[in-house]
Amino acid sequence: MRILLCTETYFPILNGIVTFVEMLAKEWTSQGHHVLIVAPDHTARRHSISHGVLHCPAVKSEQLLVDLSLPIDPVRYHKVRAFKPDVVHIQAEWGISLFGLKTAQYLKIPLVYTLHTEYSKFFTYAVKPFMIPWATSTFAHIERYIAKHATIITSPSKKGQHYFDALGTKVHVEVIQNSVELDDFDPALFSDEDKRKLRDSLGIGAHQKCALFVGRMGPEKSVDILLDYWAESVRAEHNLRLVLIGGGPEDDDLRTRATELGLESQVIFCGKIPHAQIGLYYAICDFYVTASLSEMHSVAMLEGLGSGLPVIQRLDPLNADQLQEGVNGYFFTSAQEFGGHLLSLNALGVQELLEMKRKVRQSVLQTNSPQALAHKYLVQYQKAIDSYGNQ
Template identity: 40%
Template sequence: MKIAIFAETYLPYLNGVVTHISVLKSGLEKLGHEVLIVSADAHAKHHYIENGILHCPAVTSKRIYGYGLASPLSQKRLNMILKFNPDIIHVQTEFGVGLSGIMIAKILRIPLVYTLHTMYDDYIYYVAPSKLVPLVKKLSHGYAKIIAGSVNAITGPSVKIQDYFQSHGVKKPVNIIPNTIEIEKFDPNNFSEEQKKELKQRYNIPDDQMIAIFVGRIGKEKSVDVLLEYWAQTIKPEDGIHLLIVGGGPDSEPLQELAKTLNLDSMVTFTGPVPHEEVASYYAISDVFVTASLSEVYSMTILESMASGLPVLQRFDELISNQIQAGKNGFFFNSATEMASVLRILKRKNPEDMKKMREAVINSVKDSGAESLAKSLLEIYTDLTGKKKYKKATQLRDSINNSKIKLTKLHRVKK
């Protein structure tokens, strides 16, 4: 099967969506399928395909993480997709490239799958003044409903996505397919004791400290400020627990200032941005992953930390609580006191008990690999492409594959 995946960003940019797509691509290719990633690229001067990626010229958006935004209309892009001749299109973005994928799927009369990864209500403040947030939220909900109505199948990594669509009047079912990662990359045994010691020394973290790590974008939606305030309220230097905050973002400097104001300098370290290929080593020196974020849908960093053997300590969010099995691979907290209590319990555990817990955590995500994700989506792809109307459309598409279809004449493409 040939699958075209439309994404606003892709490697070398890194975020949870990019990780999801790269893992899906890897899994599909391992199973013998052909994948073309269609992505915006602010550095591209023209459309070109390289290493299975169709790079689309784009402009940089300073408001949206500095990523590129591409026009949804491009005759060149359409012609290149025609040449690839996909059996199905999978849209994983709601912006220019995503709209392009929706239109091209309609032109080619092929099935269209849509995955919503992000709860945009938590990110609207990036693009709208505070006074306009309620209006922009309303428009965003209507826009999501329009996109959902134009696709053949919707997927999402947690029930939070299903709840979101249902609350805005979308009756179409949501296929819940949890995120996955490349498990083997986060095996803590990939790193020697010497490598771990050197990394700790780089940040002046004593060997006797238990390290609680947070990895993610340092933005308002991640609630790192809550984590710092909870820390200041309940954790003392004599507890021997160090908070390692890995990542960069617009709130990095304000949060570092907040840590100083709260007198956390000796207990908290900000690393700044870290290349994704190095992040596994930071998990390897840590003992527990901690997050106060309530904006997650199905956290990739939580998966990565679990694959590294770290129990997760997460502020309770009912709609994604299925990602953590309390007492087995993690714990929940609702207050600073609860957070500190769990951290102290973990600190007191003997090495043998911690080893057993790490093994249990790793086992809880052992089936979260690339092929597992690919197989789940292939069931949807196969079901859609097997429908009678799409079999007829395939014959039509093959007959016109070498012709020039104009975007302005898409309404003339007959069923």
């Protein structure tokens, strides 16, 4: 199959969508399929194809954290037409994705559209407060337009269906959960010596257990709730540490909040960590915790599960199927529940915790692997091709 993947972000930018696109392209190429990734690149002066990526001239947007490219370009279209794709798969609603939509229409081939993110929740980063209602309305119009013309729509969460229902758009959304490169998060990859050195550098004692959160230090991630619930639940004698990885607009405020709560000795702010190094941080921790309700399906949480970390997750009813409660994690709705799960896990003996970590990692090896993701999307592409041919 010849697959055109249109994305608004690609390396060196790193986020969940970049990981998603790279995993699919790598897996399909290894299976003999032909893949061309179309991506904006603010460093590109002309359109060029290198290592399976069509780099498109773009303008860098600091507010949106993406490179913005025009949705119509004859040079780009000529190069894509020469590739002769069987299907177009778009990942967002900006310039390159709109180009993908138009390309599918011109070439008379099916369009698959994945709703990865509810972008309306992030407009506080991109526009002034008085413009948010206008931006939300305009963006909803674009999303309705794309949904109307897509052959198949997918999302990693049931939130996708709920989102389009709320927009008044009568479409069906296929739920395909995210995946990660689980091999990169195998705790066996890291030596005891490397783990000891990192723990020492962070001031974590040999017998202290650690809870980890990885994500943007922004309001949508609700790290303030983690701090508040931790302060209500954990005492010094519990010998626990909370490790926070990530940067963002609330970083300073959260550090101040931790100090006000008297958590200076219990909470470790690591700042941004290069993704190539982050597997070791998962490996030195024992649990993964999150209070965020903004994700469709958290890639960082999946990386935690792939590292064998049982997850303590704030309950989001539409995402309740993303954990097997009691097998690889627990849900909480209050500080009492959060603390109860955390302290129960903390009370496990060394061998009990090792066995639970083994089961946690095993729980995602088959369902959330790159191979599983690639297979599920190939099934959707074939459905789209068959459906489009019958129209």
